[in-house]
Amino acid sequence: MDNTISNRRKPEWLKIKLAKDGEYLKVKKLMRQEGLHTICESGDCPNLGECWSRGTATFMILGDICTRGCKFCAVTTGHPLPPDTEEAQRIARSIKLMRLKHCVITSVDRDDLPDLGAGFWADTIRTIKAENPTVTLEVLIPDFQGKTWLRLLSPK
Numbered sequence: 001m002d003n004t005i006s007n008r009r010k011p012e013w014l015k016i017k018l019a020k021d022g023e024y025l026k027v028k029k030l031m032r033q034e035g036l037h038t039i040c041e042s043g044d045c046p047n048l049g050e051c052w053s054r055g056t057a058t059f060m061i062l063g064d065i066c067t068r069g070c071k072f073c074a075v076t077t078g079h080p081l082p083p084d085t086e087e088a089q090r091i092a093r094s095i096k097l098m099r100l101k102h103c104v105i106t107s108v109d110r111d112d113l114p115d116l117g118a119g120f121w122a123d124t125i126r127t128i129k130a131e132n133p134t135v136t137l138e139v140l141i142p143d144f145q146g147k148t149w150l151r152l153l154s155p156k
Contacts, residue, residue, distance in 0.1 A: 027052040034090040037064040044074040066108035088127035106140035
C-alpha cells in the first residue's frame with residue numbers, strides 16, 4: 001500500500017464553495033453586531049458558507065470557551081467568562097430579524113457553573129419563545145454531567 005500524499009486535484013463535487021455575499025454577509029454582520037457565537041465558526045464547520053448563504057446558523061450560548069477539552073471538537077477550551085445576561089434577548093431578536101421558522105441552539109459545556117448552565121438554557125428558551133412564539137427550537141444541550149437533579153433548578 002502506498003502511503004505517500006498525493007497532490008492530485010480534488011474532484012469538483014468535493015470542493016466547498018465559500019459564499020461571501022448576500023445572505024452570508026447578512027448573517028455574519030448580524031452575529032458581529034449582536035455579539036453572538038455560533039458553532040459554525042467556533043467549531044470550524046466546513047459547511048458554514050453553505051448554511052449562512054441560506055440565512056441559517058446554529059447559535060451557541062454561554063460564550064465561546066468550553067470547560068472541556070474534547071479531542072474531536074475545535075471549540076476553544078479554557079476558563080470562560082461569566083454568562084452574558086443579555087445573550088438570550090439578543091438571540092431572540094436575531095431570530096426575529098432573520099425571520100427564522102426553525103432555530104438550532106447548542107452551547108459550550110460550563111462545568112464551572114453550579115448548575116452547569118441548566119438555568120441559563122431554560123431562561124434562553126423562555127426568552128426566545130416569548131419573542132418568537134411560532135418558532136420551533138432544536139436544542140442540542142450538553143450532558144450536564146448526567147446530573148438529573150438539575151431539572152429542579154429551573155422553575156416551569
